[in-house]
Amino acid sequence: xxxxxxxxxxxxxxxxxxxxxxxxxxxxxxxxxxxxxxxxxxxxxxxxxxxxxxxxxxxxxxxxxxxxxxxxxxxxxxxxxxxxxxxxxxxxxxxxxxxxxxxxxxxxxxxxxxxxxxxxxxxxxxxxxxxxxxxxxxxxxxxxxxxxxxxxxxxxxxxxxxxxxxxxxxxxxxxxxxxxxxxxxxxxxxxxxxxxxxxxxxxxxxxxxxxxxxxxxxxxxxxxxxxxxxxxxxxxxxxxxxxxxxxxxxxxxxxxxxxxxxxxxxx
Numbered sequence: 001x002x003x004x005x006x007x008x009x010x011x012x013x014x015x016x017x018x019x020x021x022x023x024x025x026x027x028x029x030x031x032x033x034x035x036x037x038x039x040x041x042x043x044x045x046x047x048x049x050x051x052x053x054x055x056x057x058x059x060x061x062x063x064x065x066x067x068x069x070x071x072x073x074x075x076x077x078x079x080x081x082x083x084x085x086x087x088x089x090x091x092x093x094x095x096x097x098x099x100x101x102x103x104x105x106x107x108x109x110x111x112x113x114x115x116x117x118x119x120x121x122x123x124x125x126x127x128x129x130x131x132x133x134x135x136x137x138x139x140x141x142x143x144x145x146x147x148x149x150x151x152x153x154x155x156x157x158x159x160x161x162x163x164x165x166x167x168x169x170x171x172x173x174x175x176x177x178x179x180x181x182x183x184x185x186x187x188x189x190x191x192x193x194x195x196x197x198x199x200x201x202x203x204x205x206x207x208x209x210x211x212x213x214x215x216x217x218x219x220x221x222x223x224x225x226x227x228x229x230x231x232x233x234x235x236x237x238x239x240x241x242x243x244x245x246x247x248x249x250x251x252x253x254x255x256x257x258x259x260x261x262x263x264x265x266x267x
Contacts (some may be wrong), residue, residue, distance in 0.1 A: 002192025008039045009088075013050050017170065020054040020187065020195075020225070021169030023125060023248050024255070025063030028114040030162055032259045035111045036266070042214050044105050047166075047238075048202040049218050051195045053225030058188050061233045072093050082141040083104040089152035089186075090193040096156045097198060099207075104159050111263055117162030125249035128171055136177040140186035147176050155190065162256075184240045188233065 021027040030047045034040070048086065071080035097104075137143050143151075154172030158165035166187045171182035193213055210218075229232070 005039070005217060006220055008034075008037050009046070009220040011025035011037075011041065012046070013053065013221030014228050015229075016050050016221065017054055017057065017225035017228030018232060020051065020229055021058075021166050021191070021236055022251075023121075023164050023170055023245060024112070024252050025118060025121070025158075025162045025164035025167065026051075026054075027165070028118055029255070031109055031114050032111055032255070033193055036262060040208050040219055041217070042206065042211070044109055045202050045206045045210070046214070046218060046221060048198055050221035050225045052199050053227075054229040055192060055195050055199070057229035057233055058229060062188065063112050078141070078245075083147070085141075085143060085145055086147035086189055086193060088145060089148040089155070089190050090197070092149070092152040092156050093159075093194050094197055096159055097201065100159065101201070108160055110161075111259060113160065114162040115256045115259040115263065116158055116204050118252045118259070121163055121167060121250035122249040122256065125167065125245040125252065126170065128174065129244045129246050129249070133174055134177055135179040138176070138179050138182050140173075140182040140189060143173075143176075143178065143182075143186070147173075147178075150176055151186065151190070152223040155194065164252075165191065171243075180240050180244070184237050202216075 012033060015029050015033055016026050019029045024249040027047055034047070039046075069079045069082060073083060137147070151169055151172045155165060155169050157163050166184075168179075169187040169190055170183045173186055174180065178186065
């Protein structure tokens with residue numbers, strides 16, 4: 001096993017965990033960083049499969065609450081309604097991902113696309129921070145069912161690398177009436193089936209292509225992603241509630257502009 005590749009996998013895993021739940025696009029960061037490092041994964045699966053570490057971070061932080069909801073399902077209409085809401089929100093991404101997965105990977109997993117969407121998304125977040133929406137829904141488990149579906153449809157924009165899954169769901173939820181904390185929290189909940197589905201689908205399509213070396217790199221990236229995602233999930237809600245999205249907007253713009261400059265100079 002090449003130590004350089006292991007080091008790259010570790011770095012990419014750290015970046016995955018750091019950015020997955022921030023509105024800055026983890027996939028966009030991984031594609032850009034991988035491009036400039038010269039890191040090539042089999043079937044472009046590394047970026048998808050290490051997301052399992054981030055999924056487990058959410059499950060770890062929210063295990064108590066998720067278990068309480070699961071136990072309440074037989075007797076609590078509110079718990080059943082929330083579970084249905086998550087399923088409804090997940091449905092658009094499942095359909096779009098299944099229909100267009102190959103096109104997305106072949107045509108949109110491109111550093112030029114990533115840089116452009118990072119910058120545009122940054123300006124969207126800056127605009128969002130200046131607007132004041134009516135905050136009618138402070139609890140992520142009590143959104144109206146049509147609202148769950150609309151958030152899920154908006155999440156599909158994140159199929160384009162650089163848009164950001166968490167960014168799309170948070171912005172979508174806020175424009176539909178959720179407060180910042182509830183929007184960010186629902187982004188966490190929706191991430192579980194969305195990312196788990198992408199992981200399972202990608203693994204099913206590519207497991208025959210993966211070598212022992214690929215699995216070792218994925219394992220390193222997975223562990224690194226879990227550790228950093230755990231830290232982010234524990235701190236993001238409080239930060240967003242107090243400070244908004246300005247820092248993430250400028251982060252996106254700076255990274256996107258730096259990426260464009262690097263592509264023009266180094267290709």
